[in-house]
Amino acid sequence: MTELLHAMAEHLVIVTLSMAVASLIGVALGVLSYWWHRAGVVIIALAEIIQTIPSLALLALLMIIFGLGDVTLAVALILYAQLPIIRNTTTALNELDSHIIDAARGMGMSRAQRLLKVEIPLSIPMIFGGIKVALVNSLSIAVMGVLIGSGGLGYIVYRGIQQRNMGRILLGAIPVVCIALLFDYLMGKVEVRLSKHTS
Amino acid sequence: MIEFRNVTKRYGAVTVLDDVSFTIKSGEFVVVIGPSGCGKTTTLRTINRLIEPKPGTVFIDGKDVTLQSGVELRRSIGYVIQQIGLFPNMTVEENIAVVPKLLKYPPEECRTIVHDLLALVNMPWDEYAHKYPNQLSGGQQQRIGVLRALAASPPIVLMDEPFGALDPVTREGLQEEVKRIQKKLKKTIVFVTHDMDEALRLADTIIFMDKGKILQMASPEEMLHKPADTLIKNFLGRHIEEETPSAPKRAEEFMKKRVYTVNENVKTLQSIERMRKREVNSLVVIDDEERYLGTVSIEEIKRRGKAGRAVSEYLNTDTLTVNRNSDAKEALDKLLASTENYVIVLNDDRSVAGIITRTSTAKALGEALWGEIEA
Structure with a gap:
């Protein structure tokens, strides 16, 4: 039981920390794509390419650079999280009511002020939705981390496979599913609350 | 600036x-x-x-x-x-x-x-x-x-x-x-x-x-x-x-031009026939020179009329009249006072020019405000 709790805690820490970093990078790239459309096309294409690389292959590639351990897993999770976060960020910003932007310009807001005072606050629900998708994905991808010497629930699943012990496999897999569902539900609730004053 | x-x-x-x-x-x-x-x-x-x-x-x-x-x-x-x-x-x-x-x-x-x-x-x-x-x-x-x-x-x-x-x-x-x-x-x-x-x-x-x-x-x-x-x-x-408001000012601007008249010598039955055909209950009576004499109503003929008599015998001369160039206000005052709900408008030679009714008044005012009205 302690082993399970420990694995769960480890799993959650890696995923949430990775997502925190991924959000900062993803939103920044999303804003860049919004401000500079040409860069956006390239950025989103790259994120899409990353998304298509099988997780096992990506982990192997990253291992060459970062070695074994949690950092490599975190980098992989951050890379995988980019597409949903960047895409939701640019979409949200591009779909803002143009009259609100016009009013913000007319009031004398600089581009940065418009972004921070109006555009980002109004885009938060959709950006948050992107982070939710990324986080739920990461919870299952992180299971693969065991192959590059990272911890988490993947370790329990891996041991189960080695011992041909179905019970142990499920002991690792079921918490992943439960946590993912729980996050999906709770973050969905938050998303609705955030949308209250954006239209 | x-x-x-x-x-x-x-x-x-x-x-x-x-x-x-x-x-x-x-x-x-x-x-x-x-x-x-x-x-x-x-x-x-x-x-x-x-x-x-x-x-x-x-x-x-x-x-x-x-x-x-x-x-x-x-x-x-x-x-x-x-x-x-x-x-x-x-x-x-x-x-x-x-x-x-x-x-x-x-x-x-x-x-x-x-x-x-x-x-x-x-x-x-x-x-x-x-x-x-x-x-x-x-x-x-x-x-x-x-x-x-x-x-x-x-x-x-x-x-x-x-x-x-x-x-x-x-x-x-x-x-x-x-x-x-x-x-x-x-x-x-x-x-x-x-x-x-x-x-x-x-x-x-x-x-x-x-x-x-x-x-x-x-x-x-x-x-x-x-x-x-x-x-x-x-x-x-x-x-x-x-x-440049163009509110109607003269009586003639309020009148309807079509008036059903009858010569004073026409017989009662004939005039009743004419009223039926026109769906009205009175006619304006005129003499041979088309000058206004008065009006005759279907009730009056029914009450006292005898066949073969001329309508001039049942003439009502109390009907109100105005000259076509008189002030519209005078005409409207008379209209409101009139028991028959109409005022006859006469030309200077006392021939009949038209008739002012409540409908014709409303139409004239409406047109002054909003232009031509279908009626």
Whole structure:
């Protein structure tokens, strides 16, 4: 039981920390794509390419650079999280009511002020939705981390496979599913609350 | 003071502003009007450099606007748009205080400004300051839109069809409020609209634009009296007619011309037959020279009439008559006093010109107000 709790805690820490970093990078790239459309096309294409690389292959590639351990897993999770976060960020910003932007310009807001005072606050629900998708994905991808010497629930699943012990496999897999569902539900609730004053 | 000097604006091959020059005095309420695509919104947005004046120069108080950064300039000019554009993520108070905050006013001062402005439009601070835009009606939202533009007391306020999306009652209320505020705070307002009613109601000066040029810049009175172009005349439409009211003044203008007459020598049965055919219950009796003698009613003939007698024996001479050139008021007074609900109108030679009934009166008045009416 302690082993399970420990694995769960480890799993959650890696995923949430990775997502925190991924959000900062993803939103920044999303804003860049919004401000500079040409860069956006390239950025989103790259994120899409990353998304298509099988997780096992990506982990192997990253291992060459970062070695074994949690950092490599975190980098992989951050890379995988980019597409949903960047895409939701640019979409949200591009779909803002143009009259609100016009009013913000007319009031004398600089581009940065418009972004921070109006555009980002109004885009938060959709950006948050992107982070939710990324986080739920990461919870299952992180299971693969065991192959590059990272911890988490993947370790329990891996041991189960080695011992041909179905019970142990499920002991690792079921918490992943439960946590993912729980996050999906709770973050969905938050998303609705955030949308209250954006239209 | 706002001055446009030879301002031109082209988008590709399309010329939106074509060498426009004009001067707006401080404290003036100027309405820019014209058909869509005439360049009125472009003119407005050139003042606060949302559109760059190039080539040409815009001066505010003698200073070229391009010498200042656009962002700084816009903070010193109020801006209201048709779509309102309140920030949905901010409360009423935060929305109003946007520009003061950008200008780094201390928080207490911002609060005082919001308080005072809400009081100006009778929206109590306690009730409204902490509401979000989506909790307000359209009219209330645009009130806040106007207050937001006024918050940092800019000497100039630009309004781009601010009331175009509101219902007529709300619009009229807001027009009055804006006019009142403008007079009270002595703002220079440049107001774009396509609604001539609105322009005539609000403007000290109207600028009429078409195809990127100014057709006429004049006071509403002058524009009504001397529209410089047929397009302006069309825009003014019914307002020009209102200037020269043509209310009917003479009795003949109220009468219906078709009158059923009968010669005094016609026999009773024949006249009854004629009334049936015309679906009326009395006829006007005339002599051989077509002069008016009186009227004869179906009831009278039925009561006392004998076959073979002439209608002249049953003549009613009490029916009221007026001369066709007499004052309409006299005719209407008689009509209202008449027991038969009609007054006979006579020519100078006492021949019958027409008949005034309540229906013909209503029709004449209606046509005077709204033009030809089907009846």
